[in-house]
Amino acid sequence: MRQFFENTRPAGQLLALMFIFFILFIIVQGSLFVYILLSGSTPDMLLMQSVTQLLLFGGTAVVFAWMFYDRPLRHLGMATAPKTGLKVLAAFFILVLLLPLSDWLTQVNDAFHLPQSMSALETTLREMGKTSQDMVEAFLMREGTGAFVGNLVALALIPALCEELLFRGALQQLMVRCFGGRHHWAIIATAAIFSLFHFELFAFLPRFMLGIALGYLFHYGGSLWVNATAHFANNALLVILYYLASKGIVDYETAESINSPWYLAVACAAVALLVFWFAFLAPKKQKE
Numbered sequence: 001m002r003q004f005f006e007n008t009r010p011a012g013q014l015l016a017l018m019f020i021f022f023i024l025f026i027i028v029q030g031s032l033f034v035y036i037l038l039s040g041s042t043p044d045m046l047l048m049q050s051v052t053q054l055l056l057f058g059g060t061a062v063v064f065a066w067m068f069y070d071r072p073l074r075h076l077g078m079a080t081a082p083k084t085g086l087k088v089l090a091a092f093f094i095l096v097l098l099l100p101l102s103d104w105l106t107q108v109n110d111a112f113h114l115p116q117s118m119s120a121l122e123t124t125l126r127e128m129g130k131t132s133q134d135m136v137e138a139f140l141m142r143e144g145t146g147a148f149v150g151n152l153v154a155l156a157l158i159p160a161l162c163e164e165l166l167f168r169g170a171l172q173q174l175m176v177r178c179f180g181g182r183h184h185w186a187i188i189a190t191a192a193i194f195s196l197f198h199f200e201l202f203a204f205l206p207r208f209m210l211g212i213a214l215g216y217l218f219h220y221g222g223s224l225w226v227n228a229t230a231h232f233a234n235n236a237l238l239v240i241l242y243y244l245a246s247k248g249i250v251d252y253e254t255a256e257s258i259n260s261p262w263y264l265a266v267a268c269a270a271v272a273l274l275v276f277w278f279a280f281l282a283p284k285k286q287k288e
Helices: 010-039 045-068 084-097 099-110 116-140 145-178 183-196 201-221 224-246 252-256 262-287
Strands: none
Touching (some): 010 045, 010 145, 084 224, 116 224, 183 201, 201 224
16 A cells, blocks of 8 residues: 555655544444434543544654555654753743733734624624633633642643644645755745634734644654654643632732733743744754
8 A cells, every 4th residue: 555655746645644633523423423423422522632633633643654664653753863851841942931922912813803894704703712612621620639630641641742743744845845855935824824723813922822832843853753742741731820820829810811011012022933943943054
């Protein structure tokens, strides 16, 4: 089978990736429907989300890589690169430094409005986004150590690993081929798709920025573990803040938003760029 697919052009591989995702989506949704029909009850939401992430996102990436490449896991970036541990630490600090920019972009995005003729659509989209956010917050606000550990696994660890496998390991590398080796365009395109995949128009900008950061961390880090670990830390930070809020250590407003002014966002982003230069770009240029 691999010999059959090995000469497929990038556009054909992109169609295959979409087809695999579509087939797995049908399988996951069909299995859920059968389960509800037979049991008469809805499965636990966190468990359902985790299984969906593993099968739909992680599964699509692994099946795609297995079809087209001799060493699927290596192609997806699962091998470690030199000094991976130091790069993981630097990536974590970079994403922390980008939090004020993410928060400011959230404010900018939330202030965006569609034309008056599309006000009904805007209302619907905002209500959908709020419903999704309220659902996540309901899980985050659960008290107890067991709930905290469950949130770390279901809302931080599994999404980080599975999303990075699909969007950076599979899609971004495919986009590099589609754009003729121009990795900057590939990173931007992948980040846009990554943000749109969350189906929240009024949270597009912060996720787009996060996708760009993760894309560059993957490209220059040389290993999926760099950006996946940073992605997990980014998700886990929110889980930890809500857990601390449930203990009364911080308030919920701090957990939801730090209300960053633009100058703090710019200053922290500049420091993040410096860390990125010294940890990723300078060693690569020196090696070359």
